[in-house]
Amino acid sequence: MIEHCWHHDHDILEIRPVAELRPAEFRALAAQVDPVICEHGYLQGLLIDARHYRGWQNFAAQVPNCVFTRNQHRHFHRIAVLSDNALLGFMPQLLNHFVAAEVRPFPLDEEDAALEWLRYPG
Template sequence: MLKVDLKQKESIVILEPDGDLCKSDFKRASAIIDPYILENDKLNGLIIHVESFPSWDSFSSLLEHLKFVNNHHEKISYLAFVTDSSLGIFAEKFMDFFIGAEIKTFPFNDMQKAKDWILQLDNEK
């Protein structure tokens, strides 16, 4: 399951995966995020808040995840991984080659620091 929390005032989406991710998780996330992006042209930031990274329940779920990233990465200014998993740092380095957003990793209990980082950087523009 993927919890999607759109903070409209800050223009930030917080994604909190729990258990194996399925295709419908990404479709539901898109249904929440896409109308906001259409109206506002972008998101200041996306926060992925997860203690340890989940897997996908099927190959089609992985493909839907990649489609979600492809459809949204150009409209997101900042991406924060808030996790204690070493995969967060790997993802930060790996994804830097594929998406235009500025990426940073924070410890799992530092959600507020991640939000502050996104909002501070957005205010500097």
């Protein structure tokens, strides 16, 4: 299951994988996100809050789906990943192989810093 919410007037999408991830859930999320991308042309950022997701190896295999379908990742300027998992340090290198956006990890207690980084790309 994937929960989501919007920040900064639909400029930043936050997703929270909270259970096993299935392709149908990504398609359902994409159906809600696509109209926003069509309206704005892009999204400032994607915040992946992975605090409740324990399947990092499965998550890595799901990365291409995580940024939806049909190359939506090209419409994000930045992606922030929130987690205290030790593998977090390797996520940017992994994600950079799959997405066009700049990717950066953040510890769970730095959610505000992650949102600030997403909001103001350099």
